[in-house]
Amino acid sequence: MLLTGILANSQNYHAQADTLMATKQYEQAALLYEKAFFFATNYHQKGKALYGKIQAQKNTRQYSAIWKRLLTISDENFVKNTTDSLYFEGALAALLANEPYQALLFIEAVAPNINDSVFFIKTKWLHLLILNELRQWEAAAEQLQKLEQYLPTTDNNEQALYSNQPHLLDAYKARQWARFVPGAGQMYAHAIGEGMVALMLQLGAVGWIVFEMSQTAFITAYFGGVPLFQKFYTGSIRRSAELVRRYNTTQSNAYNRHLQQKLNKIVNDQLNHFYNKNK
Amino acid sequence: MTVLATSAIAQQPNYHFFNYLIDIQDYRSLQIETENILKTTTSDSLLFYHAQSIDFQYGIHQASQYYALISNRFEKYDSLSLQVVHRLLETDSVHQARAYLQTISVSNALLPLYHLEQSAVNLLIKNTESELSAADIQAYNQLLDSLYQNLQTQKLRLHPTKSVFWAGLFSAIIPGSGKAYAGKPHQGLTNLLMCASLAAISTENYLKRGTKDPRTISFGGLFALFYTGNIYGSAFAAQTHNEEKKYETAQKIRNNLKLAFDGYFGK
Secondary structure, eight states: OHHHHHHSSHHHHHHHHHHHHHTTOHHHHHHHHHHHHHHOSSHHHHHHHHHHHHHHHHHTTOHHHHHHHHGGGTTOOOOHHHHHHHHHHHHHHHHHTTOHHHHHHHHHHSOSOOOOHHHHHHHHHHHHHHHHHTTOHHHHHHHHHHHHTTOTTOOTTTTTTTTTOOOOOOHHHHHHHHHHSTTHHHHHTTOHHHHHHHHHHHHHHHHHHHHHHHTTOHHIIIIIIHHHHHHHHHHHHHHHHHHHHHHHHHHHHHHHHHHHHHHHHHHHHHHHHHHHHHO | OHHHHHHHHHTSOOHHHHHHHHHTTOHHHHHHHHHHHHTTOOOHHHHHHHHHHHHHHHOHHHHHHHHTTSOTTSTTHHHHHHHHHHHHHHTTOHHHHHHHHHTOOOOGGGHHHHHHHHHHHHHHHHHHHSOOOHHHHHHHHHHHHHHOTTSOOOOOOOOOOOOHHHHHHHHHHSTTHHHHHTTOHHHHHHHHHHHHHHHHHHHHHHHHHOTTSHHHHHHHHHHHHHHHHHHHHHHHHHHHHHHHHHHHHHHHHHHHHHHHHHHHHOO
16 A cells, blocks of 8 residues: 555656657657646646646647646646646647637736746747737737837837738628629729629620510510529629638738748747847 | 556556546546556456547447447446447447347346337338338337337327339429429429429520520520429439438437436436
8 A cells, every 4th residue: 555655656657757758659648647647746746747748748739638638727726837837838739729719818817927038928929929810910019019128139120010911801891892883892802803704794694684675575584684693693792702701811821921930030039049148 | 676566556447537537538548548457457447438438539439349348247237238329329320239239138127228229229220221111110109108108209100202203203294393292392383483484485585586596595405404404303302302201210219219318317
């Protein structure tokens, strides 16, 4: 019994898990870290074990498993620094799992008054990436201002980063344009050629109806021309909204890629600056 | 010595830890842990937790082979076995459910459920492979009456199958009538109106512009296409109708089983 008590303890499992991590047996390591967490007698051990498990799961790209696991720790009384590190990892995992709203909840749960400058910069960097992903660029610009006080070599480039935000289109406006001017919805969504084709098709259908009526072929005009026009008209409205959605996605993704490259460079430069200073 | 002792302790199942892993929904770790222990020792409880870890991750279809390894000495064996069959039936794994049902035995208290499952499995297989007869349906309804009078079970009804041939023929005579025969009167009416419109346009063009006019040819062609398409569509609708009725019957059988399970084990 005594032997069991001594050996089945958190530190023992933690040590075994570390060995497995070194030999790249990440799933087994994750299990042993979880065991270390389960048998831990204090929150220091628990925090270390959970952090180890996250690193193991990151290696097997189980990002959803990481953030879902971290949702269960709200009742734990970890010390502030541990909670912050875990929430940071949760935000990163949620972002990588393509859950930016969840990532935002995690990053906003990280305490605002962080003493560690490097961790503060990393947290703000992740916060910016999440806000960019959510297209909340105004909020991101505010966060960047908070970060700038920690960037001693700041030039004015950072402030200009959010100055040329893409102009996103409104799907409602596109539908309204398409409703009242045939083809204008597509043109509003920057698809000029498609808009012209839609305009020609709808005018053609109306022209055909008029022509058939002038020939007193009323049945052909009503049962042939009207349904054809209706299809082109309603299809054009739906298509306008879809084109706006695609346009917005393309513009946002391109802008976010540009922002990410710039932010990565800024943050890496500053982190290198800190490390070199402390050498 | 220490290494040996450590590894011996590591191989002991800790059921509190298993339950904890289920609580935090880390089923992958539970699977690895139970697999590790099963390499050196086995027990029904251990197999149960292993099957659960597979069940939560991959579903009952994959997990049933592990549930099948649990012996009848396990505390919850008969209720667990019946639940496995029930869930296999819910996921439409009927043949797997039948094979599983043949290997289990249950206590007297659970015999009504066992009989209902047996009857459900047989009916579902027959419903998939051929047609249920009036005698099959009567026998099943009688079983429901004798076992579960107090539950609001759904009685099965005999659905006459719709003939694909007749549906096609009806539509050839009056467009859309085949669809109405196949249980889709609204679609039948729409098809009738479409056919009538195209016929009217073709006739108008023929009368005003003659046979050789491209508009007469185009609309005549469209009418012919729509007319023949409608015949094919009606035959297809009859086939779909038969499949829908089979599905409806299968759903009733599954729902009755679910009601019986909820009544016995609670929701």
